[in-house]
Amino acid sequence: TLQLVWLRSDLRVHDNTALSQAAARGPVVAVVAPCLAQWVEHGHGANKLDFLRRGLHVLQQALAGYHIPLKVLDCDTFAEVPEALAALCDQLGAQALHFNDEYAVNERERDRRVRERLTESDVRLHRYTDMLAFTPGELLTGKGDYYGVFTPFSKRWHKEVDSRRLALNEAPQVQATPRDAQGREIHGDAIPPLPETLKGEPATALDAELWPAGEEAAQERLERFLTFRARRYHEQRDIPATRGTSELSPYLALGMISARQCYAAVLAENGSLADGDVGLTSWVNELIWREFYQHILVGFPRVNRHRPFQRHTEALQWRDDDAGFVAWCEGRTGYPIVDAAMRQLVQTGWMHNRLRMVTAMFLTKHLLIDWRRGEAFFMTHLVDGELGANNGGWQWAASTGTDAAPYFRIFNPTTQGQRFDKDGEFIASMVPELAELPAKRRHQPSADDCQQTGYPRPIVDHKAARQRALDTFKALSKSE
Numbered sequence: 288t289l290q291l292v293w294l295r296s297d298l299r300v301h302d303n304t305a306l307s308q309a310a311a312r313g314p315v316v317a318v319v320a321p322c323l324a325q326w327v328e329h330g331h332g333a334n335k336l337d338f339l340r341r342g343l344h345v346l347q348q349a350l351a352g353y354h355i356p357l358k359v360l361d362c363d364t365f366a367e368v369p370e371a372l373a374a375l376c377d378q379l380g381a382q383a384l385h386f387n388d389e390y391a392v393n394e395r396e397r398d399r400r401v402r403e404r405l406t407e408s409d410v411r412l413h414r415y416t417d418m419l420a421f422t423p424g425e426l427l428t429g430k431g432d433y434y435g436v437f438t439p440f441s442k443r444w445h446k447e448v449d450s451r452r453l454a455l456n457e458a459p460q461v462q463a464t465p466r467d468a469q470g471r472e473i474h475g476d477a478i479p480p481l482p483e484t485l486k487g488e489p490a491t492a493l494d495a496e497l498w499p500a501g502e503e504a505a506q507e508r509l510e511r512f513l514t515f516r517a518r519r520y521h522e523q524r525d526i527p528a529t530r531g532t533s534e535l536s537p538y539l540a541l542g543m544i545s546a547r548q549c550y551a552a553v554l555a556e557n558g559s560l561a562d563g564d565v566g567l568t569s570w571v572n573e574l575i576w577r578e579f580y581q582h583i584l585v586g587f588p589r590v591n592r593h594r595p596f597q598r599h600t601e602a603l604q605w606r607d608d609d610a611g612f613v614a615w616c617e618g619r620t621g622y623p624i625v626d627a628a629m630r631q632l633v634q635t636g637w638m639h640n641r642l643r644m645v646t647a648m649f650l651t652k653h654l655l656i657d658w659r660r661g662e663a664f665f666m667t668h669l670v671d672g673e674l675g676a677n678n679g680g681w682q683w684a685a686s687t688g689t690d691a692a693p694y695f696r697i698f699n700p701t702t703q704g705q706r707f708d709k710d711g712e713f714i715a716s717m718v719p720e721l722a723e724l725p726a727k728r729r730h731q732p733s734a735d736d737c738q739q740t741g742y743p744r745p746i747v748d749h750k751a752a753r754q755r756a757l758d759t760f761k762a763l764s765k766s767e
């Protein structure tokens with residue numbers, strides 16, 4: 288009988304558990320529910336929505352090669368999905384629905400409602416763990432709690448992971464075009480365009496060539512990374528000017544590549560995920576961070592609601608500083624590495640990990656602005672925007688999260704720049720006002736330099752701002 292596969296953040300044909308399992312049972316029809324209004328409500332902006340839209344086109348073509356039609360539900364929000372799926376199953380005569388699990392609370396609630404609704408219609412539901420090596424809840428501490436700290440989680444992950452969990456799924460076979468209960472051929476639907484406005488603003492996405500969508504593009508990136516960069520990853524991953532990382536995050540976030548495919552590639556090169564080449568094993572460590580934050584979403588649901596992981600930090604007195612916030616967003620803080628990073632985010636939809644840490648810490652410590660404002664700004668621009676990692680990263684920087692940076696360890700943005708962008712190359716590439724200055728002065732332009740180039744003077748003094756943050760955090764622990 289006809290098998291319906293609902294594709295969500297797993298937009299690929301290869302190594303897709305739900306698709307592979309469904310195809311082993313009978314003819315397959317795929318379905319997506321773009322729910323753009325819901326995505327906007329979750330804070331995503333045009334960059335990510337456009338990447339999704341382009342990804343759906345590529346996916347539809349790839350599926351067509353197997354004669355798998357891609358249906359598109361006309362749903363704006365998650366609330367509409369259960370009924371729309373039930374109607375589609377009815378229309379097609381499908382008695383089974385397969386999907387790979389997602390872990391944020393709204394997604395899980397949506398899936399719970401889908402289960403309820405389809406049970407009423409006698410459609411069998413098949414759910415799979417696909418995004419992660421372990422289903423959240425499988426890896427718990429000795430006390431039966433979710434891990435709230437990364438290192439023991441990752442040790443346990445390495446200890447328990449085995450070849451069964453990492454085995455790649457078979458791609459489906461080319462099938463005959465499926466037919467509905469009346470014997471009519473089933474055809475795919477049109478992919479909706481990007482809405483014209485998002486939150487009242489024109490929805491303009493970046494140049495599509497910056498982030499070509501789809502699994503082929505993702506595989507090419509993986510290949511290039513492994514060939515040219517992976518073995519030096521541990522030395523180069525912190526240097527924004529060298530592009531030493533994989534730049535696979537947007538593809539992982541929408542499942543245009545699977546984490547298993549990344550692990551398999553490392554195993555093929557290195558024979559192990561934990562030992563051997565330091566570059567490759569450090570990269571695996573980052574992939575495990577991704578898994579860790581998904582487990583956190585399930586184990587500590589409050590973070591889904593943008594509440595701090597560490598409850599006592601709820602009482603922190605964040606500053607209302609709209610002018611400071613706008614200067615940060617626009618890359619005009621007068622701290623060159625911070626400004627270069629923020630401009631990278633806005634111009635490319637992506638920011639280097641080291642710089643995500645530097646800019647997030649600058650906002651939450653130097654400006655003492657609520658991390659949630661920064662988290663939301665990142666989300667609207669990031670092509671890879673994803674609740675688990677974004678929230679985790681922000682709470683880390685704000686010292687409110689799991690494994691958080693201790694509040695007194697505040698990055699000095701100038702020395703971060705000097706250390707990780709030694710020759711000011713990255714600054715020059717993003718802050719043209721400073722490009723003509725000698726490398727050393729790009730990190731700390733003088734008052735004259737600023738006057739001549741139009742680059743702003745620092746909006747806060749590092750020492751004073753640092754002290755203000757220390758005092759605020761100290762007052763918090765006293766008031767506990």
Ligand code: FAD
Pocket residue numbers: 524532533534535536537539540570573574575576577578580638639640641643644647665669671672673674676677678679680681684
């Ligand atoms: P690589 O270094 O090649 O790493 C490989 C993959 O591992 C990444 O693609 C990503 O999927 C995963 N990964 C790497 N670092 C982390 C991490 N610290 N936490 C979780 N997963 C990680 N990552 C996102 O995917 N989406 C986000 O919305 C996001 N927001 C962030 C916000 C802040 C404040 C911080 C500090 C980090 C954030 N990260 C986020 C994590 C990290 O910065 C990006 O995953 C990374 O920069 C992506 O580049 P890459 O693909 O070249 O990574």
